[in-house]
Amino acid sequence: MTNAVNTRELVLGILMEVTGKGTHSHLVIRDVLSKYQYLGKQERSFITRVSIGTLEQMILIDYIIDQFSSVKVKKMKPVIRNILRSAVYQLKWMDSIPDSAVCNEAVKLTRKKGFQGLSGFVNGVLRSIARGPAEVRYPDEKKQPAEYMSVRYSQPLWLTQMWLDRFGPETTGQILGAFLEDSPTCIRCNTGRISPEELAKRLNQQGIETTSSPYIREAMEIRGYDYLGALPEFEQGLFQVQDISSMLAVRIAAPQKGDTVYDVCAAPGGKSLYLAELMQNTGMVTARDLTPYKVGLIEENILRSGLTNIRAQVWDACALDEAAVETADLVLADLPCSGLGVLGRKPDIKYHMSQGQIRELRGLQREILGTVHKYVKKGGVLVYSTCTIDIEENEKNLEWFLSQFPFHLESIDPYLCAALRSNTTAQGYLQLLPGVHRADGFFMARLRKDGE
Structure with a gap:
């Protein structure tokens, strides 16, 4: 991946903005991707996936880090905390990136951000996690079902318990599991201008995957596009982004x-x-x-x-x-x-x-x-x-x-x-x-x- 250090630095900036200032992630990511439109599709995809993935899995990621670090996540400096979080996401969920590259880039970013003295700590924690994922100890699923599901699906305990009380374990598991699945973009065809079939054909010709909704004829899910605003069909008002x-x-x-x-x-x-x-x-x-x-x-x-x-x-x-x-x-x-x-x-x-x-x-x-x-x-x-x-x-x-x-x-x-x-x-x-x-x-x- 070209410009890898810069893309990881952009991810760090997104995480700092969201976790430190409470800014909504979709707004921060949108602004970053708009500012850096010149980046290639691979780099933009990396920024989006690591940012969203780290936020989705942050409870589980923090749980893992706490088992391998002498300093608990809550007591770390925010920059170090978020460098580790994004690196653990890459180690655990992105097999295409070698573990050594993840660790090395995290250490480089730590130094670049002025924390030279903590580069050894970051390196040690990440290499321990890379070597020992099987050593993570999870809450007992039968004795502590809410705690287990909270960690397993990376959801706050109070939310997990609320849904368990209302829906039971099976439906709660379906809900929490769905939150962690890739979310395609859902669009609504402007049928006053084009048919859903013709819109799908035009998008398919640009390499965009389309899937029809089972609920409404003019609705479809799309995957594989780069920048939505660059699609002629969007600019022409042929579809609207809408769930x-x-x-x-x-x-x-x-x-x-x-x-x-x-x-x-x-x-x-x-x-x-x-x-x-x-x-x-x-x-x-x-x-x-x-x-x-x-x-x-x-x-x-x-x-x-x-x-x-x-x-x-x-x-x-x-x-x-x-x-x-x-x-x-x-x-x-x-x-x-x-x-x-x-x-x-x-x-x-x-x-x-x-x-x-x-x-x-x-x-x-x-x-x-x-x-x-x-x-x-x-x-x-x-x-x-x-x-x-x-x-x-x-x-x-x-x-x-x-x-x-x-x-x-x-x-x-x-x-x-x-x-x-x-x-x-x-x-x-x-x-x-x-x-x-x-x-x-x-x-x-x-x-x-x-x-x-």
Whole structure:
């Protein structure tokens, strides 16, 4: 690999930013790859894989380091800690790189960062780990199932225990295992401009692998591309990056031609655009978010799409818009949440989230719902959704809402394929689970306002 030291230094910078400042990993990686577009595909892939992989496996990596190091991970200098973490990821998960090269490059980077006196320590720890992976002692799976699964799947203990209590060991294992699998990019074909079959053909001709979704015809997963922004099909607005789960939320919203629609927390705009497409350029979708930056992202996507029945606005979803009261046929409330359903794409969330923060988010969700439901006409529809797997933010919030406001659940079976229908979808809501479904973890419910 050319320029290996520099790519490892970039990985270190990403890890420092995410673990030290709490910046979201997908944003840091995106910015680094954008800045260093001149790097080859192999180097860019290395940066992405080692950065994301290290963050995904960090609990297990720290557990391994602690068994081979005289200094525990938590007491190490942050730079040394992250050099070791990324090196252990390469040793354990990247067989194509010789162990000696991993150790040597880590030592070089340690010296380059001004820690000459710790280069021997870094070298010793890594060579011990390279020689003795079989010596790692894990928690007893039968006596300490939560501790074992926490280490095995590199998830915080409190999260692992929460899901074990709710779903049991088999489903919890499926969920946690899915978070560690490679996540392809999911896209939605703009069927107003091109068919899914033609889009797949064009992408395949560029060496990009495409896989159709079993749930929605216009959805597909793509692998093997380098830089998304460089694809002509992306620039031409022929597809939108969007997970299948958020597409399904739009599907159950089922907008009609001529509808007045509000998407109250819309950035970066994928759901809003899909709503506008399904309305066949009639009616109006008002896509709102809190900051000019987020609304700018929506506007960029609107420009690429070529749609004219959608507009973006800066608006705080907690603030009542008097002019919008009882004007909407449909309100989509995909609200800020803990994000526990997308840990496979944003692994750093698990290190920053806590049960206290979840309680705060639940309060925010209720505040927003208590405001935006007022926009729905009598007989209109409200869709509530989150990208989490948390009963407090999902089912409990739904129970609270139904006890407070004149709405009732409505079956979503007519909008779903047979594979997704269940007792809960007949009632009006769906909890998608990674590993169980081919989608991110996502919750959605369809509510009809009482009256005509």
